Amino acid sequence: MMTCDEPVPENSRADLPTTQPSPPQPISEPLAELAQEAGAEPTRRKRGRPRKNESTAPPKCVLPDALELWGGESPHATPPSRLSVFKIEGNEKLFVPFTTHLAPVELHYLDGPTFRGFTRCATAGCILCLIGKRADPRHLLPVFDPLAKRVAVLPVPPAQRPGSLAPLLLPLLRRVQAGELFIVGVARKSDFSYAVRTLPLPDDADVGAALIPEFAAELEAGRVDLTASYPVMTAADVFSVPELAAEAALRGIRT
């Protein structure tokens, strides 16, 4: 059976601040089913000369329809205000810190053959918690990405171990609070600790001067949901992923 669940290239470590998951898409309905639904209406009409556009239904086809597949409502549809995740891997990446405000979140990391990536824990009644998936805390810090020229969220593990990200960023955020503006270079080392350094701002650097004040005001007013950078999987989403559905079934959890 053909589905639209595609594996997502991803890091294999659950503790890496990494990717924005590419969640499973709904399985499409065959066009034949749609035609059947649409057929209910004409049967109520009077016989006789067909109305305009009525008798021109396309032949039935079992293939999914792109308009249905991509145009329907999806629980994973990207809301306009959703920020991308600032992923840190082996190569140094640059960002400009501009706020000390962050949003705590609990994330599940899924590494199955069909779905791989992070999703947000739905807390009370979370189906992923029920099937034994661990939720790890992350602190989502908005930062300015000077290459992409947009604000993104940096997922920071809150652990205070030496070499972890939070204690390395702490003195830098104190400088931000004091009004300093600078570039931060960060990379993840092979032992999964982090290397962090600061760079002075080049005179001609675009560091979000036109964008950050407005974003910061929206953030402080509570109109930006940083946690929306990660999708929440509903029970229906979970059961649409074969390996998760199998795990649920073994625990006696069914749709």
Ligand SMILES: [Zn+2]
């Ligand atoms: Zn959960």
